[in-house]
Every structure is written in C-alpha cells, then in structure tokens.
Amino acid sequence: MDNIEDYRIRIVTGQYQKAPLKQKKMIQKLFGEDAEYRYEIYFHWYNVLHELGHAIMMFNASARPHSAEEEQLVNNFAYAYWQHYGEQKKIKTLSFFVDETIRKFTIPSSGNEDYMDYAKRVWGTEELYSFNNYGWFQFSSVQAAITEAPNLEQALNRMCFAQLSPRKGETLEYEICEQMASQVVADAVRLMKDWGVLLPERNEIVFCDDVNCHMCQVENLHDGRVF
Helix, strand or coil: CCHHHHEEEEEEECCCCCHHHHHHHHHHHHHHCCCHHHHHHHHHHHHHHHHHHHHHHHEECCCCCCCHHHHHHHHHHHHHHHHHHHHHHHHHHHHHHHHHCCCCCCCCCCCCCCHHHHHHHHHCCCCCCHHHHHHHHHHHHHHHHHCCCCCCHHHHHCCCCCCCCCCCCCCCCCCCCHHHHHHHHHHHHHHHHCCCCCCCEEEEEEEEECCCEEEEEECCCCCEEEE
16 A cells, blocks of 8 residues: 555444344344443444454554454454543443353354354354354454453554554543544544554544444545455
8 A cells, every 4th residue: 555645444333223123122132231322332432443453454564364363453452442542431331241242142163162263264154154153253352352451552563563652541531422433433543643553544434224234444545446
C-alpha cells in the first residue's frame, strides 16, 4: 500500500434496534437480562475495536498470521485498549457477561482440542460458521484475552510492532447511543496514530440490520477496491 491516506477504514456492524424479531430473540436468549445494553457494549464499544485491530494488522504487520491467530491478536488488542482507555464499569460488564454467555454455547471440539486448535482445523469450512461454533470460538478468544490481560504495548508488539511511542492511559467515557461506535473508532484511530501505528485518517461505521454481521473493510479511494 503506497499512500496510507489513499484508503478508508469501513467497519460494518449489526444494529439490534432494526434487527428482525427472530434475531432479537436469539440475542435475548444469548445475552439474557439487558440484552440490548449488552449488545451495545459488546459490539459497538468492544467489537468495533476488535475490527479496527484487523485494519491495524493490514497496514502494519509484515506478515499476517493464521486467521484464527489473528482473531486472538485483535481480541487481545481490543481488551488491552480498553484496559488503558476504558471505563471500569463497561470493562466489568463486558467481563461478567462474556463469562456468563460462553456457558450457553455447546462446545464443538472434542478430546483435548481447545478453541484455537479447533478453529484452525475447521477454518474456512461451513462447520465453523454456524452461530454456535463461531460464537463459541469468539467468546473463548475474548475470555482468553480477559484472562491474560496483556497491556496495550504488549498487545501491539505481538501484532508485529518493533517501535512504538506509548502514551499514558486516560478514561474515555461514552454514552450508549447510536453515535458511540463512530466516536469510539475515531478516537482510537487518533490515539493509535499517536502511538506510532499507521492508519488512514478516514474511517466510517456502516450499520446493517443483521445482528450477526460484523466486519472490517479497507477501501481504496482511487479505484474503489475493497479489501
């Protein structure tokens, strides 16, 4: 990638309020009490940073690891970022309901195979992408990030950074509202650039009515190609 400002980060994320009733019921069953609030915390506060982590890898890593391993790296990053910049109330809420939610999945692996070994074995196959199996993998990965709790410098270094300019932590507070996800990403891009991370200034959040749709795309502003 020649000029980083020739690109725009686009994070696509689901929207609980506009989801079909069937999907809302699925989220309610998974997240339990205060399902909408937990959905906002998980996807529009935590997971948008997970998705930004993929953009960080794209623009900064000399080589990309196995996709399952990258999922762990970006979960480590997202949790470490909030440990450095987040509100304790939201961090505790996230930790509590991740622990609670993971128990609701049926473990698809067998024997001594852990979540990472399982994901590597079935990556790219239909088996992994069922709601249960991919959900179990992702929540297991987030739980591992919470348990290990690397600091932000450690998390970024594992994403192939040789030199960083670490900054002191601060508490960034966000109201749970439609604008939160966009503000979270804009602030994170600004702060990561201060740390020495290469990222384009342009970024956008695109909401969709599928609660299960969450991804990071990078668009070439000259030819329209999307990565």
